[in-house]
Amino acid sequence: MSSLTISTSSTFIIFFFLCLITNGLAADFHVKRYGAKANGNSDDSQAIMRAWKDACMSRKASKVVISGGRYVVNSMKFKGPCMAPIHIQMEGRLEAPLNIQHMKSDDNWIIFEYINALTISGKGIFDGRGSLAWKQNQCASSGKCDSLPISLRFYRLNNTIIRGITSTDSKFFHMNLHNCRNMTLQNIIINAPGVSPNTDGIHIGGSSGVTISNARIETGDDCVSIGDGSQQITIEKVTCGPGHGISIGSLGKYKNEKPVSGVIVRNCTIKNTMFGVRIKTWPDSTQGIATNMHFDSIVMNNVGTPILIDQQYCPYGKCRFKIPSRVAISDVRFRNIVGTSTTRVAVKLVCSRGYPCKNVKLSNINLRYIGTNGTAISECSNVKPTISGRVMPPPCTRAFAI
Ligand SMILES: *[C@@H]1O[C@H](CO)[C@@H](O)[C@H](O)[C@H]1NC(C)=O
Ligand SMILES: *[C@@H]1O[C@H](CO)[C@@H](O)[C@H](O)[C@H]1NC(C)=O
Ligand SMILES: *[C@@H]1O[C@H](CO)[C@@H](O)[C@H](O)[C@H]1NC(C)=O
Numbered sequence: 320m321s322s323l324t325i326s327t328s329s330t331f332i333i334f335f336f337l338c339l340i341t342n343g344l345a346a347d348f349h350v351k352r353y354g355a356k357a358n359g360n361s362d363d364s365q366a367i368m369r370a371w372k373d374a375c376m377s378r379k380a381s382k383v384v385i386s387g388g389r390y391v392v393n394s395m396k397f398k399g400p401c402m403a404p405i406h407i408q409m410e411g412r413l414e415a416p417l418n419i420q421h422m423k424s425d426d427n428w429i430i431f432e433y434i435n436a437l438t439i440s441g442k443g444i445f446d447g448r449g450s451l452a453w454k455q456n457q458c459a460s461s462g463k464c465d466s467l468p469i470s471l472r473f474y475r476l477n478n479t480i481i482r483g484i485t486s487t488d489s490k491f492f493h494m495n496l497h498n499c500r501n502m503t504l505q506n507i508i509i510n511a512p513g514v515s516p517n518t519d520g521i522h523i524g525g526s527s528g529v530t531i532s533n534a535r536i537e538t539g540d541d542c543v544s545i546g547d548g549s550q551q552i553t554i555e556k557v558t559c560g561p562g563h564g565i566s567i568g569s570l571g572k573y574k575n576e577k578p579v580s581g582v583i584v585r586n587c588t589i590k591n592t593m594f595g596v597r598i599k600t601w602p603d604s605t606q607g608i609a610t611n612m613h614f615d616s617i618v619m620n621n622v623g624t625p626i627l628i629d630q631q632y633c634p635y636g637k638c639r640f641k642i643p644s645r646v647a648i649s650d651v652r653f654r655n656i657v658g659t660s661t662t663r664v665a666v667k668l669v670c671s672r673g674y675p676c677k678n679v680k681l682s683n684i685n686l687r688y689i690g691t692n693g694t695a696i697s698e699c700s701n702v703k704p705t706i707s708g709r710v711m712p713p714p715c716t717r718a719f720a721i
């Protein structure tokens with residue numbers, strides 16, 4: 320049986336190389352020809368990994384084809400470097416094991432690492448099957464989050480394009496980008512129920528030149544979050560909600576965090592979320608820098624706190640609030656932000672006493688409180704924002720008591 324599989328796959332490889340020599344086209348590596356059953360039952364991880372390895376060794380641009388069907392797969396590592404640009408055409412539905420105990424890796428379900436010029440495209444779905452894991456999640460109660468696998472990890476990738484695909488019901492975060500350069504995510508869909516814990520959409524850390532455009536993200540946690548060491552990040556035409564909105568941070572938890580700089584969030588719609596756009600840093604934090612962050616043309620619809628700088632971020636309590644955050648925030652612009660807030664404090668700028676925010680601009684803001692208890696207000700501390708255009712609620716209606 321196994322020798323038959325080997326000889327069949329080597330025949331195909333020879334066939335592919337003949338194709339390459341005869342017509343010079345990119346080589347296709349169909350996972351079904353490598354033995355993937357796509358029957359929603361047998362484990363197709365090995366077959367997909369064999370197709371990847373051959374494609375990655377191809378001297379010409381190659382394509383791994385995952386055609387329609389349900390592929391049950393365990394943890395998989397798509398590892399480079401590859402010999403040439405590589406494309407995964409993803410039309411099938413990949414399904415993770417339901418039970419965390421059956422996962423071969425605690426860290427992730429699928430990881431792509433050390434690859435240059437990777438493209439993943441298609442209408443395919445990565446189904447993390449998180450429902451059971453959400454019930455077992457003890458992240459908030461015990462602080463133990465380390466045995467929960469992230470659905471899709473992208474690590475040390477250069478020149479990546481991800482287009483069209485869907486990630487659904489991750490057990491923990493949906494996507495985590497770390498140490499990536501020049502990466503574009505277009506037209507992707509991410510969804511998990513609003514009540515699913517820690518199902519963050521996309522977390523970006525230590526990466527530069529990342530653009531997310533035309534995404535639709537519905538989750539139980541942050542829609543997009545941008546961690547330390549991120550530079551030149553653009554988020555545009557993204558629709559978020561439910562979830563916790565678009566965040567920079569949290570920052571200042573770990574030693575030697577690198578600056579966040581050059582973030583643009585524009586032309587987005589945020590609806591039915593706890594927060595809109597926010598910058599969050601821990602009190603009593605390590606040193607850090609977050610600078611040059613622009614939030615422009617954003618519609619808020621039924622959002623808890625649409626605009627928030629929170630330098631006293633402390634989700635699980637137990638913080639030494641008396642010691643201010645050491646993350647220095649500067650050059651922040653909120654412009655053309657309109658819509659509705661479900662709490663009265665629609666704009667809240669709580670900066671660090673030790674490192675007051677510098678050069679914060681509010682321009683053309685129109686946020687309306689939709690509760691019955693008064694009109695929208697804005698709170699400030701340790702910041703003197705520059706105002707232009709019409710700003711509603713009026714800036715710094717009251718001081719935030721620390
Ligand atoms: C990505 O680019 C960096 C900087 O040029 C380089 O050091 C690294 O080896 C590249 N990684 C890959 C997988 O090509
Ligand atoms: C970024 O990556 C894309 C896709 O591989 C590539 O076409 C483009 O030239 C890269 N841009 C830069 C500045 O390297
Ligand atoms: C938002 O999109 C519209 C239409 O595509 C465009 O005209 C406008 O300049 C964009 N706004 C920003 C801030 O990018």
Ligand SMILES: *[C@@H]1O[C@H](CO)[C@@H](O)[C@H](O)[C@H]1NC(C)=O
Pocket residue numbers: 663692693
């Ligand atoms: C109404 O606002 C006041 C002052 O901000 C607050 O003390 C009170 O709890 C609010 N009531 C409700 C029902 O939200």
